[in-house]
Amino acid sequence: MMFDNINKPKGLKRVYLATLNSLRAFNWLVKNEAAFRQELLLLVLVIPITFLLDITIKEQLILIISTLFILFTEVLNTAIESVVDRVGLEIHPLSGLAKDLGSAAVFISLVIAVCTWVAILL
Secondary structure, three states: OOOOOOOOOOHHHHHHHHHHHHHHHHHHHHHHOHHHHHHHHHHHHHHHHHHHOOOOHHHHHHHHHHHHHHHHHHHHHHHHHHHHHHHOOOOOHHHHHHHHHHHHHHHHHHHHHHHHHHHHHO
């Protein structure tokens, strides 16, 4: 199937189809990516914890968003890995670099989340 740039869906149909695509991707991540499952579990655990803390609603939201940011970067990292693997499975320095950079982005998001939690809780 070829992408048709001229007859792309518009309006609510585009939003509906984009939502279906996102849900399909989310389902794939849950089934196939252990790191995503672990980070999703982390999110599910920390959300209730934020309700038990003596913090403002803004601080609660910041803690939840910092954890969601980890999931966000994991999705981008997985997308990078998928594209690299689609291009070719042979070992190439640029392919390894692309995957390492995606992994570094996830690491940075983890550092951001930890720093945010520490700053708010202390």
